Amino acid sequence: MKAAFLTSPKIIEIRETPDPKIIKDNQVKVRVRSVGICGSDAHFYWDGRLAGWVVEEPLILGHESAGDVVEVGKGVKKFKVGDRVAVEPGIPCRQCEWCKRGEYHLCPDMVFYAVPGVHGAFADYVMSEEDFVFPLPQSVSYEEGALMEPLSVAVEAMKLGNLQLGDSVAILGAGTIGLLCAQAALVGGATEIFVSDVNPMKLEFVKRYSKNRITTIDAGKTNVLEEIMKLTKNRGVDKTFETAGTFETFHLAPMITRRGGRVTLVGIPPFKEYPYRASDLFDRTVTLNAVYRYANDYPISIRLVEKKLVDLKSIVTHRFSLEEIQKGLEVVATRSDNVIKALMNR
Structure with a gap:
């Protein structure tokens, strides 16, 4: 062959x-x-x-x-x-x-x-x-x-992130996994979704396919922390999904998450030590977890696509x-x- x-x-x-x-x-x-x-x-x-x-x-x-x-x-x-x-x-x-x-x-x-x-x-x-x-x-x-493979990563992220009906969600990064996490969050019942990226083209893409159900934030022009806090009335989001794997987004993720909220790390970082201040987690009891591949998610992913719930x-x-x-x-x-x-x- x-x-x-x-x-x-x-x-x-x-x-x-x-x-x-x-x-x-x-x-x-x-x-x-x-x-x-x-x-x-x-x-x-x-x-x-x-x-x-x-x-x-x-x-x-x-x-x-x-x-x-x-x-x-x-x-x-x-x-x-x-x-x-x-x-x-x-x-x-x-x-x-x-x-x-x-x-x-x-x-x-x-x-x-x-x-x-x-x-x-x-x-x-x-x-x-x-x-x-x-x-x-x-x-x-x-x-x-x-x-179905990257979609299964997104499905696993929603499961591990304990997405609930009515949650507000931030997704840091609009690459393939970020875009699929956004679609999975919509299917899972998130009622407010923010997607940030430094690439305006990717954000325009998000707007088109989401039919304006997702708020985009240009991280190259806007302070993402300030913008999300403004949009959530200084509360922060219920769930944050970090999909970019950068130092900046790893550091930002717990800061935009509400007290008692949850951060799920999905992006693979090039660095070995995670850039967190203990206060970002402890002061607000933010739960931190990470996605490593997936388990038992392919059948779910196939059904989502077959039923045209995910594009x-x-x-x-x-x-x-x-x-x-x-x-x-x-x-x-x-x-x-x-x-x-x-x-x-x-």
Whole structure:
């Protein structure tokens, strides 16, 4: 099969490599049709590392994928050749304390696409297991299927953030995850949503797709803390979702959250120490939690899209072929050409 290998920072090579082979009875082989280009892919491409992971050997990136079933293990009951599916990119051990709690995203032995040691989906085929492959309704496209992965992050954020009917919400960052968090918050019953970003184009996009149900704040021109306090009559919001992963937004998040409110960290920061003053949390009893992937959220995400409660098509701005994937990674890594969400399609 053809696959795109990251061989060193900023270098992608398209190579022929052996097809993955079914070696377990519960495995499902999928012909890749669409893959999202994630910010984590861009970090690996640009720097050769992300958080504690370092790319030391050629790696196939891409973990947001959908396609067609082309082969199944003899124990597979739910799928047949030709089925259209979304592929959840992580396979847990199923045996540890966290897996048994249903919190399999915390499994210390998780095998996850496109982190060093595990190849991803910028290729002709991927291999998964039956319980981490999900059928796509006929009304849901391959592109939407690929984007079930970032939507599942947003769904997990709403669950962890304990979103309640009538909540006021701030979302710091209007990238893919921020935009999906905004849509998920609307579906979840938030009645007042503020989205801030330094990119005016992204904020205009928010206004268009939200039909003015969301208030945007240009963080490049406006003091976000002062603006949110003014708009909430100095109360702050019930729930804040930090999705940008910057020093400034991490620091800001608890300051715009009301007494007894909750901050949920979703963005992956490039720094190791979090920039909080203890008083920002203790004085107002702000609860702080962080999202790490998701668990049991793909079925929810698929239903949201099938029922047209969430619009994934609207966030796709760029499409690339496998042969163009280096260009796609470059665009996402440099945030150029007004990119919001880019895909690799086969």
